[in-house]
Amino acid sequence: MSQQFQPPAPDSYTAAPAPAPARVGNLGLGILAAVVVALAAAGAYGGIMNAIDRQVGYAAVGVGLLVGLAAGKVGGRNPVLPVVSAILSIGAVYLGQLFFVALALADYAHIGVADVLSDPGIGALNDIWKESAEAMDYLFLGIGGFVAFGAAKKVSD
Template sequence: MSQNIQPQPPAPDSFTAAPAPAPARTGNIGLGIVAAVVAALVAAGAYGGIMNAIDREVGYAAIGVGLLVGLAAGKVGGRNPVLPAVAAVLSLGAVYLGQLVFIALALADYGKVGVGDVLSEVGI
């Protein structure tokens, strides 16, 4: 007597189960860019204020500006590969703007005028 017995597939367990689906992408690139812009503006003001307070330029503070902008973009925007490039460009702009704020503050102190007057003359 010949019986046709079909073999049963093994029951799924931790070794044979299908791989778990990829986790959903977290973060939002738009919010990451907005957070980086806000962080760049805040860091530029702080950088200019620090330089004005000590009357000299501090290179390490410029590195801090870049770290702050990159951290804000990464925390809010997630691991999107575009965000580091955007954060780097915004960091350079923030350092430049911080130096302009420092110059405006120094000219305001020197000329005994308001900072708003100096900024309006410069075009900021």
């Protein structure tokens, strides 16, 4: 005796699971996280440059990566976040370079970094940076921004 295939009754099918909800995120928190990480990364970037007495491209990549990851993870999928993280990363690399100048001046003059930051001020540090900036300094600014944009976009997908 051969058995014939009989499909199950229509009411016996189980429903497919609901799709995972889209991660909305929060633009304000994403920007705040990126700002905090940018400031911390700027300090670390300047400290690394001072410790090895030169710039390293991987450090600029690290700054951009950290800022972009923070913005994308906390902020979620928002088209503004990659742009904001790129701008903040460029600022962080620049501040890191200024911090490096401040640390070098403090070492040279045998004074504290706070004295360097308060006495000549940020304007004087900026003038020193502009006079000593080379093409690589600008390249590292661009690298940091490029990596931050890509990281924020990738993490939010």
